[in-house]
Amino acid sequence: MMKSKANLFLIGAAKSGTTALATTLGQHPAIAPLPIKEPGHFSTDLRTPVFSSRYNRLLQWDEAAYFKKGRLEERHIGFVESELNYQKLVNQALTSNPDSKYVLDASTAYLYSANAPAQLRHYAADAKIVLLLRNPIERAYSHYTMALKYGMEQEGPLQAFKREAALHPAHWGQDECYLELGHYAKQLQRWLECFPLDQLHIIWYDDFTAHPQKAMDGLMKYLDLPTFVLQQTDQLNVGAVPKYATLNKWAMRTLGPLREKLPKSLVHWLKKKTQVAAPELDPETRSFLAEAFTEQIEQLAALTGKDLNHWK
Numbered sequence: 001m002m003k004s005k006a007n008l009f010l011i012g013a014a015k016s017g018t019t020a021l022a023t024t025l026g027q028h029p030a031i032a033p034l035p036i037k038e039p040g041h042f043s044t045d046l047r048t049p050v051f052s053s054r055y056n057r058l059l060q061w062d063e064a065a066y067f068k069k070g071r072l073e074e075r076h077i078g079f080v081e082s083e084l085n086y087q088k089l090v091n092q093a094l095t096s097n098p099d100s101k102y103v104l105d106a107s108t109a110y111l112y113s114a115n116a117p118a119q120l121r122h123y124a125a126d127a128k129i130v131l132l133l134r135n136p137i138e139r140a141y142s143h144y145t146m147a148l149k150y151g152m153e154q155e156g157p158l159q160a161f162k163r164e165a166a167l168h169p170a171h172w173g174q175d176e177c178y179l180e181l182g183h184y185a186k187q188l189q190r191w192l193e194c195f196p197l198d199q200l201h202i203i204w205y206d207d208f209t210a211h212p213q214k215a216m217d218g219l220m221k222y223l224d225l226p227t228f229v230l231q232q233t234d235q236l237n238v239g240a241v242p243k244y245a246t247l248n249k250w251a252m253r254t255l256g257p258l259r260e261k262l263p264k265s266l267v268h269w270l271k272k273k274t275q276v277a278a279p280e281l282d283p284e285t286r287s288f289l290a291e292a293f294t295e296q297i298e299q300l301a302a303l304t305g306k307d308l309n310h311w312k
Contacts, residue, residue: 008102012111015142016134022106032097038077041086043113051173117194134205136182137289145278158285185299
């Protein structure tokens with residue numbers, strides 16, 4: 001008997017609404033989400049031994065310890081190396097949702113990863129692959145505010161972006177990859193070497209936020225599933241920065257490694273008390289990012305046939 005497989009992949013981009021979309025998809029009766037939203041199994045070039053100690057401390061990933069448990073706990077991210085362990089994620093998803101047509105892996109590392117396209121083609125050549133793409137300028141700034149609140153960034157936005165622009169290149173798990181993660185054309189080209197364009201379904205972030213039901217209807221058509229009415233939910237992962245820098249630095253050092261184990265209600269309460277909405281991106285920094293991303297935006301427009309002039 002052929003083993004069941006994950007067959008629906010939300011591959012990125014990071015900081016583009018993928019958590020909100022994955023949460024919504026997980027509510028569909030025909031879609032079974034994995035216990036780990038982002039198991040990163042097919043990004044074989046991204047593994048904990050090459051990550052920085054700061055990133056690993058924040059990640060708090062111990063594959064052997066996690067899979068010792070009978071019922072696997074829900075968590076946001078991990079990097080599952082073992083094929084057997086990845087299958088355990090799939091099996092639990094299907095045990096919880098036995099009538100599902102799809103098993104969802106929502107690893108945003110896959111879009112960035114050089115190895116993921118070929119690895120995934122080998123695993124499931126007929127997989128459904130979904131991308132949610134956001135203006136890379138906005139994506140980079142949202143990523144910056146996240147790094148700031150997790151204590152991974154200390155510099156101002158322009159200084160941080162210039163620092164990473166000088167790297168050739170920045171690396172996932174070692175650097176923040178503010179710019180690299182927005183190089184959608186380069187990343188999409190890798191995927192098109194393994195999958196035809198019509199096998200990939202691209203959702204544009206602007207459409208997803210402005211007309212979520214229409215975007216969901218299009219996605220359901222691609223998946224050949226009956227659509228469903230979206231429930232009104234709080235916006236997920238809203239851009240925020242620490243209210244008190246010193247307190248945040250202490251909290252990230254002491255509580256940060258425990259965040260996967262803390263009750264979600266407590267994490268939500270702590271965020272409300274210690275964070276404020278991120279300020280608008282200043283014109284000088286926006287201009288720097290616009291220049292940095294112009295070529296990639298134009299190449300993405302050529303690849304997809306989408307007018308992206310409003311991104312510049």
